[in-house]
Amino acid sequence: MDSNIIEGRNPVIEALKSGREIDKILVTKGNKEGSIKKIIGMAKEKKILIQYVERNKLDQISTANSHQGVIAYVAAYKYYEVEEILESAKNSGEDVLLMILDEITDPHNLGSVIRTVNAAGGHGVIIPKRRSVGLTATVAKTSAGAIEYVPVAKVTNLARTIDYLKNQGVWVVGADMDGENVHYDSNLTGNVAIVIGSEGKGISRLIKEKCDFLVRLPMKGQVSSLNASVAASILMYEALRQRESK
Numbered sequence: 001m002d003s004n005i006i007e008g009r010n011p012v013i014e015a016l017k018s019g020r021e022i023d024k025i026l027v028t029k030g031n032k033e034g035s036i037k038k039i040i041g042m043a044k045e046k047k048i049l050i051q052y053v054e055r056n057k058l059d060q061i062s063t064a065n066s067h068q069g070v071i072a073y074v075a076a077y078k079y080y081e082v083e084e085i086l087e088s089a090k091n092s093g094e095d096v097l098l099m100i101l102d103e104i105t106d107p108h109n110l111g112s113v114i115r116t117v118n119a120a121g122g123h124g125v126i127i128p129k130r131r132s133v134g135l136t137a138t139v140a141k142t143s144a145g146a147i148e149y150v151p152v153a154k155v156t157n158l159a160r161t162i163d164y165l166k167n168q169g170v171w172v173v174g175a176d177m178d179g180e181n182v183h184y185d186s187n188l189t190g191n192v193a194i195v196i197g198s199e200g201k202g203i204s205r206l207i208k209e210k211c212d213f214l215v216r217l218p219m220k221g222q223v224s225s226l227n228a229s230v231a232a233s234i235l236m237y238e239a240l241r242q243r244e245s246k
Helices: 009-018 034-045 055-061 082-091 107-119 137-142 158-167 205-210 228-244
Strands: 005-007 022-028 049-053 070-074 097-102 124-128 152-155 171-175 192-197 213-216
Touching (some): 005 009, 009 022, 009 034, 009 070, 022 034, 022 055, 082 124, 082 158, 097 158, 107 137, 107 228, 158 171, 171 205, 192 228
Parallel strands (some): 171 192, 171 213
Antiparallel strands (some): 005 070, 022 070
């Protein structure tokens, strides 16, 4: 049984009431009557993502065959507020080092990034609510325990969050093949948040425009990009190297 899904109307309502961390709720298309209407209302109030899908999609996901037209994906771990992560970083007496992931949907990539952030002394990871994998059991397993130590924030509006970070004195650096400088020729010391985009599309246009500057990783072979978690590792460790050598 998938421990990250809750099936059925009453179980989902109870999960919403209890304040359980819910990533998204799937509801069958056209189904907005009775308790389903109540679930939709509660989810909207809590700003939880609702997706309307065909019934056969829920049939495929269901493990107990009792979904009653609704399935909730719950987080395996607690999410933090961005403010909490910044506060914790400042209390450590270290310069802030964050990783922002723009539309990373592979749980193995998210888990690997969380593991690297912990190993390289980073303070947290920020992901968007939409078009992003959440804190699933697969993410937790891939992180090799690092998920217990690295706070993850899930935000409604990534662009607005970047504006907030900049107002808090954090430099936002995007990884992009069109970056002006190679990563090791760029200053990654001080309060820094590194942005990694999805493997297919890279960083979205709006988020790219929000970055203070872009850096590129030198590519000598035939392929034009690296796996997202590998790129994140290279940049996190370059930031660590620069900080250690100061």
